[in-house]
Amino acid sequence: DQQVKQNSPSLSVQEGRISILNCDYTNSMFDYFLWYKKYPAEGPTFLISISSIKDKNEDGRFTVFLNKSAKHLSLHIVPSQPGDSAVYFCAAPPNQAGTALIFGKGTTLSVSS
Amino acid sequence: EAGVAQSPRYKIIEKRQSVAFWCNPISGHATLYWYQQILGQGPKLLIQFQNNGVVDDSQLPKDRFSAERLKGVDSTLKIQPAKLEDSAVYLCASRRTGIFSPLHFGNGTRLTVT
Numbered sequence: 001d002q003q004v005k006q007n008s009p010s011l012s013v014q015e016g017r018i019s020i021l022n023c024d025y026t027n028s029m030f031d032y033f034l035w036y037k038k039y040p041a042e043g044p045t046f047l048i049s050i051s052s053i054k055d056k057n058e059d060g061r062f063t064v065f066l067n068k069s070a071k072h073l074s075l076h077i078v079p080s081q082p083g084d085s086a087v088y089f090c091a092a093p094p095n096q097a098g099t100a101l102i103f104g105k106g107t108t109l110s111v112s113s
Numbered sequence: 114e115a116g117v118a119q120s121p122r123y124k125i126i127e128k129r130q131s132v133a134f135w136c137n138p139i140s141g142h143a144t145l146y147w148y149q150q151i152l153g154q155g156p157k158l159l160i161q162f163q164n165n166g167v168v169d170d171s172q173l174p175k176d177r178f179s180a181e182r183l184k185g186v187d188s189t190l191k192i193q194p195a196k197l198e199d200s201a202v203y204l205c206a207s208r209r210t211g212i213f214s215p216l217h218f219g220n221g222t223r224l225t226v227t
Contacts, residue, residue, distance in 0.1 A: 032213055043204055043218030089155050100146055103155030
């Protein structure tokens with residue numbers, strides 16, 4: 001049972017345009033969400049997070065939007081750069097008492113110059 | 114600060130052999146995690162430690178996998194005997210205490226079982 005779903009395995013965008021990566025979840029008890037970025041042969045690195053009490057969090061070129069009624073969040077990258085090409089994972093802690101994360105399957109973003 | 118260190122980076126073994134992975138978390142991080150990432154999937158939690166105690170090992174295949182974190186710092190994950198389906202990247206992560214603190218991952222060990 002996938003509690004965090006990333007239904008798009010891949011996304012291709014031109015440099016300078018917006019990249020939108022999507023994530024759906026099934027557990028309404030999730031209280032915060034994180035996005036991780038992973039380059040080949042490296043571990044995932046933390047990118048940005050959002051608490052369930054907010055609907056938007058921005059950090060430079062990266063913005064995460066949360067729609068709790070739709071159980072949906074998205075990561076916007078504006079403008080996209082070739083160095084953003086990586087696998088992006090959406091994640092959430094499975095319960096309020098725990099700190100481990102459940103990850104989606106990831107979306108591979110390719111930004112062409 | 115120094116990141117999470119893992120070794121070895123790569124390991125190739127035959128099925129039914131044993132293998133061990135080592136992890137040194139970020140200094141001061143009390144919580145340590147081992148994740149398994151199979152190709153095309155997201156990381157899946159195997160075990161979580163808080164200092165040297167196990168918090169969650171519900172997804173660890175205990176008939177063949179074991180892990181320990183002696184003295185609440187370094188950790189080892191062992192597989193004995195290995196199966197073909199254990200081929201994956203094994204990621205170690207650590208986290209400092211505090212609400213909303215993110216996990217910091219090492220670069221992982223890529224295991225190939227032939």
